[in-house]
Amino acid sequence: MCKLREKCLRITTDRRFELGITAIILLNSFLIGVETYTENSTIRAIQSSILGIFTIEIILRYIASGGNKAFFDDGWNIFDLSLVLISYIPETLFANAATMTAIRVIRVFRVLRLLRAAKEIKVIITVLIKSMTAMFYNVILLGIFIYLYAIIGVGLFKMPNPEKMTQQERVRFEKYMEEVPNSPENSPDPFGTLGEAMFTLFRELTGEGWSDLRYNHISAYENGYIKATPAVITAYHISWLVLASFLLLNLVTGAILNNYQIVMDHSDDKEKK
Structure with missing residues (x-):
């Protein structure tokens, strides 16, 4: 288990991994904007693949953290996990049109994952939280x-x-x-x-x-x-x-x-x- 954790830690702290995830987040944000104009099976397939990548990323970060306490002590992990879990909620689960619309709107908040793309942005967010x-x-x-x-x-x-x-x-x-x-x-x-x-x-x-x-x-x-x-x-x-x-x-x-x-x-x- 220690070897697995060390391996996951090396992956998640690797600069190339971070750049790759940032690129995926940018693509995801762009496609969310495209979906306001048109929807087709290709975009849905790409978005599903992106969701899968985000899920793998969360799992890797969880293993690298070494346990529940270390993982959930980081507010960014909770933020990312919440957005990913919400994305898995099927719209067909709700017959109410208003509820379905609310779920779609919440999913758009995946764009906010861009906030963790740069250290400087994370500092600004930390400042805003402290200033609340x-x-x-x-x-x-x-x-x-x-x-x-x-x-x-x-x-x-x-x-x-x-x-x-x-x-x-x-x-x-x-x-x-x-x-x-x-x-x-x-x-x-x-x-x-x-x-x-x-x-x-x-x-x-x-x-x-x-x-x-x-x-x-x-x-x-x-x-x-x-x-x-x-x-x-x-x-x-x-x-x-x-x-x-x-x-x-x-x-x-x-x-x-x-x-x-x-x-x-x-x-x-x-x-x-």
């Missing part, structure tokens, strides 16, 4: 401010309900909406509800359409539909953009960079030893 705790609290902080600004936004910028207007007021409002439509035009009132306001703030966080919203609110003020003055409108949108885009998101970046340095230092220490 910090990012989780940053997301909570961001959520608190989104909620706060959304409540303020609904109070300041909620447009009147056309159903409660008189006929003359409704005609005037419809004419106003033709001249100053929502941004985008098919969207509801951006601050009409708390949920919509929170989504609008998230949209502004990406830098999309925040200046259009400002000008629309100024037009709404000039037409008497909201009471917030242009100064308040400008202060609201700029303060949110500065707080969210320039401060809160940079906290996430800082956490990732800090963990990246920690991982790199740990990696350097291991290489020196």
Whole structure:
């Protein structure tokens, strides 16, 4: 058994083996993309062969690891094994079309095996995993401010309900909406509800359409539909953009960079030893 393990260890740590598996993963990823355009027996046969190669690879890595504990202590092994096992689930096992679609979608995640193709990529993934705790609290902080600004936004910028207007007021409002439509035009009132306001703030966080919203609110003020003055409108949108885009998101970046340095230092220490 020791000889078999040593042999498997030599195979799995061989540079040519790693390059070969990487090439198979690339081919598999390419064919997954091709299958979105067309399906035929040749592609299915190649994909079945690739699945067989992946299975052999998993078996070799399992033997080389020396047992269950060593094998399952490596998160990448669990990741690879899960993707391979899912690929063996037959679609005919499920009569439900939604379940079959879900299985197909999960199989597409085999593309993610490319993440282990390079040492540098694995380092980045390790950094992201280590940063999850910090990012989780940053997301909570961001959520608190989104909620706060959304409540303020609904109070300041909620447009009147056309159903409660008189006929003359409704005609005037419809004419106003033709001249100053929502941004985008098919969207509801951006601050009409708390949920919509929170989504609008998230949209502004990406830098999309925040200046259009400002000008629309100024037009709404000039037409008497909201009471917030242009100064308040400008202060609201700029303060949110500065707080969210320039401060809160940079906290996430800082956490990732800090963990990246920690991982790199740990990696350097291991290489020196």
